[in-house]
Amino acid sequence: MSMSKRALLFSLAGVAAVGGVVAGGLAASAASAPTEPTFTNGSARYVAPTATGSGSFTYTVDVSDDSGIRGLKVIAWPASSKLEPTKADLRYVDSAKCARTSDDTSRCTYALKVTKKDTADMAKGAWYVSVLATAKDGGTTFASKTATFDVAG
Secondary structure, X not given: OOHHHHHHHHXXXXXXXXXXXXXXXXXXXXXXXXXXXXXXXXXEEEEOOOOOOOEEEEEEXXXXXXXXXXXXXXXXXXXXXXXXXXXXXXXXXXXXXXEEOOOOEXXXXXXXEEOHHHHOOOOOEEEEEXXXXXXXXXXXXXXXXXXXXXXXX
């Protein structure tokens, strides 16, 4: 697992340090205002590492917009941190891989390998997944708690 992914998923300091306001925005079509992407069929799955192998974290969701989907940013964070990432924060985190399933829908998956070392200081209990979807026409949708999963102690 890359250091960047480890820091984004497991380091509260990494998320807390994310700040800054992005000036400007994506250009919208002059003919119509951008629509907002929608989420369906979202699920998060955490599998703890074992003595003999790595575990994993996977988040999958169908994202739709009439213009198509440009991308999805994803971050998982422990409920106990009360961190609550914002839309602005998510502009700086890892992207899910999205594959178009129709003209207006993509299935996006964020997958991460989790090692024993990663879990050593990881908060136990409930975790949330926050996402930021961007449509091809520039419309965006932020969901602060689009999924939950548990990390056993």
